[in-house]
Amino acid sequence: MFDQLRKSVSKAIKKITIADFSPKSISKVTKELKDVLIRNEVAVNTAETICKKLTDKLSKTEHTRFTNTKAIVLESLREVMLEVLTPAEPIDILKEIEKSKKKKTPFVIAFFGVNGVGKTLSIAKLGKYFKDNGISCVFAAGDTFRAGSIQQLQKHGDDLQIRVIAQTYGSDAAAVAFDAINHAISKNIDVVLIDTAGRIETSSNLMSELQKICSVSEPDLKIFVGDALTGNALISQVTLFNEKVGIDCSILNKIDADVKGGAAVSVTHISEKPIVFLGVGQHYKDLEPFLPEKIVENIVPEK
Ligand SMILES: Nc1nc2c(ncn2[C@@H]2O[C@H](COP(=O)(O)OP(=O)(O)O)[C@@H](O)[C@H]2O)c(=O)[nH]1
Numbered sequence: 001m002f003d004q005l006r007k008s009v010s011k012a013i014k015k016i017t018i019a020d021f022s023p024k025s026i027s028k029v030t031k032e033l034k035d036v037l038i039r040n041e042v043a044v045n046t047a048e049t050i051c052k053k054l055t056d057k058l059s060k061t062e063h064t065r066f067t068n069t070k071a072i073v074l075e076s077l078r079e080v081m082l083e084v085l086t087p088a089e090p091i092d093i094l095k096e097i098e099k100s101k102k103k104k105t106p107f108v109i110a111f112f113g114v115n116g117v118g119k120t121l122s123i124a125k126l127g128k129y130f131k132d133n134g135i136s137c138v139f140a141a142g143d144t145f146r147a148g149s150i151q152q153l154q155k156h157g158d159d160l161q162i163r164v165i166a167q168t169y170g171s172d173a174a175a176v177a178f179d180a181i182n183h184a185i186s187k188n189i190d191v192v193l194i195d196t197a198g199r200i201e202t203s204s205n206l207m208s209e210l211q212k213i214c215s216v217s218e219p220d221l222k223i224f225v226g227d228a229l230t231g232n233a234l235i236s237q238v239t240l241f242n243e244k245v246g247i248d249c250s251i252l253n254k255i256d257a258d259v260k261g262g263a264a265v266s267v268t269h270i271s272e273k274p275i276v277f278l279g280v281g282q283h284y285k286d287l288e289p290f291l292p293e294k295i296v297e298n299i300v301p302e303k
Pocket residue numbers: 113114115116117118119120121122198253254255256257278279280281282286
């Protein structure tokens with residue numbers, strides 16, 4: 001995971017030959033690092049934040065002529081990356097669901113993102129994850145726009161033995177969500193997962209449709225779904241969806257493909273919302289919790 005980013009960071013660190021932590025030495029390091037981060041699709045703003053934090057840390061570091069400057073740079077970079085990847089308010093979805101189970105109300109999750117990023121597959125993966133944790137689910141086929149999308153969700157529902165509430169293509173997605181919630185209430189089902197249409201992110205029709213889904217279904221959790229292969233476009237997508245529907249967290253898919261990895265670093269920082277899961281393949285089991293420590297291990301080389 002994130003091999004390209006780790007290799008590039010590693011190469012940059014190897015070149016470091018500073019003898020102290022003077023402003024001049026530090027800026028040599030951060031200049032090189034910033035280039036590497038941006039080349040690997042870390043958003044400019046995020047790369048600058050990382051370098052600024054690193055500068056602050058290094059300039060406070062004491063050193064003697066025996067100090068291993070490279071090791072200190074690496075250790076500081078690790079700390080800074082962890083800060084940038086750790087959300088201010090983490091989300092524990094299973095715990096949140098437990099709370100709403102006690103209140104006997106279904107926990108409603110809506111998924112947003114452009115076409116092809118893996119919303120529908122993420123719903124199936126999460127459905128399986130919840131079922132494995134003893135949580136009952138219903139799917140709402142809220143993508144009433146794209147041909148085949150209802151059947152696609154239905155197929156996942158059949159495979160996973162999870163009920164799918166659907167209407168016909170072109171019908172009101174908010175009404176489908178509403179039906180699914182009512183079904184959950186009447187059958188005592190714990191979680192409603194609402195699929196939505198993607199189209200292109202600039203479509204204002206789509207955005208008002210998504211807003212309507214939100215006002216009708218009042219989701220407990222709004223998840224932005226992104227494709228790590230999209231690179232920098234991911235940042236404008238997450239920003240837009242955050243503005244229009246107010247997301248709570250993200251899922252990043254296709255991490256199994258040879259992604260540079262920078263986008264994953266930027267999403268938490270730019271949206272100020274946690275990434276909750278990474279999609280790492282096309283099977284239901286290919287869903288990993290997003291653990292900042294593990295990501296940092298994958299990005300910052302040991303030495
Ligand atoms: N390799 C890989 N493929 C994925 C992943 N997530 C989704 N896909 C594939 O991406 C394509 C689009 O997924 P879909 O769920 O239909 O996207 P949607 O349009 O957002 O609903 C499908 O072929 C999925 O199998 C992932 O984590 N890794």
